[in-house]
């Protein structure tokens with residue numbers, strides 16, 4: 001039996017990991033949300049690791065408010081970089097496998113074919129820069145750690161684009177969504193199951209990996225699929241990002257190449273549309289059971 005500590009356990013990936021682990025009897029999971037373990041409290045984190053026998057630490061804690069990070073950079077760096085460094089150091093010292101998530105937003109240049117792990121990064125927002133520096137400090141403090149760059153995460157849990165579209169699609173007659181940012185949605189359920197599947201086959205995994213769902217789309221296409229599946233009558237219009245200015249710039253193209261993770265661990269990754277359908281079904285069942 002291996003013990004996995006999940007930090008930031010109340011987020012989208014953290015919640016899905018807690019559900020997914022039920023299928024893996026060889027793992028015991030400690031789910032630590034911010035109230036139980038604030039990763040920025042270095043001494044408390046050290047004490048927690050001293051008090052618990054942990055084999056694997058999956059850090060799902062992050063400052064993920066991409067736009068707010070522009071004016072709250074201190075907090076973004078504290079959570080996405082400094083605290084990650086401390087966690088990585090403690091895990092290295094105690095010989096614990098450290099797994100951490102990063103973002104497609106580190107790729108923000110003119111490349112127009114899917115990014116491989118070794119491709120050049122060019123972050124252009126505080127969030128993306130803080131995440132990239134978080135990766136660097138994690139590798140510096142714990143060279144054997146595993147970092148997974150993922151993109152456009154949504155889930156049954158938490159706040160996300162899918163839920164926003166469902167709400168706005170029901171409230172409004174017309175909605176504009178950008179069509180010039182291209183990437184791949186990632187269903188947190190899939191990444192959680194994939195990671196536990198990987199860990200059940202092999203531990204002590206080192207290095208940088210990409211994971212998203214299969215396929216490619218724009219945010220407009222993603223919204224159109226949600227509206228189509230849910231039969232929402234709201235009229236959807238594609239717009240350019242320049243007509244929807246946000247404090248933080250997003251990459252125009254950040255599709256991830258996933259060959260490395262697929263071939264290393266014999267993974268089958270679902271297409272984003274199939275996963276979207278799964279999530280929407282879960283959300284419908286959730287609504288029914290609440291009504």
Ligand SMILES: NC(=O)c1ccc[n+]([C@@H]2O[C@H](COP(=O)([O-])OP(=O)(O)OC[C@H]3O[C@@H](n4cnc5c(N)ncnc54)[C@H](OP(=O)(O)O)[C@@H]3O)[C@@H](O)[C@H]2O)c1
Pocket residue numbers: 007008009010011012013014033034037038039040059060061062063064079100101102103104131149150151152153154158188
């Ligand atoms: N969401 C995306 O589209 C996306 C895309 C690419 C990569 N990623 C990366 O994937 C990972 C997981 O993302 P997610 O979507 O699951 O994030 P999320 O839903 O925003 O969850 C992040 C969690 O971190 C917690 N947290 C924040 N500060 C903390 C602290 N100091 N100590 C402990 N916990 C803290 C938050 O707690 P509270 O609930 O109390 O705020 C929240 O529960 C992150 O590394 C993120 O950067 C996400």
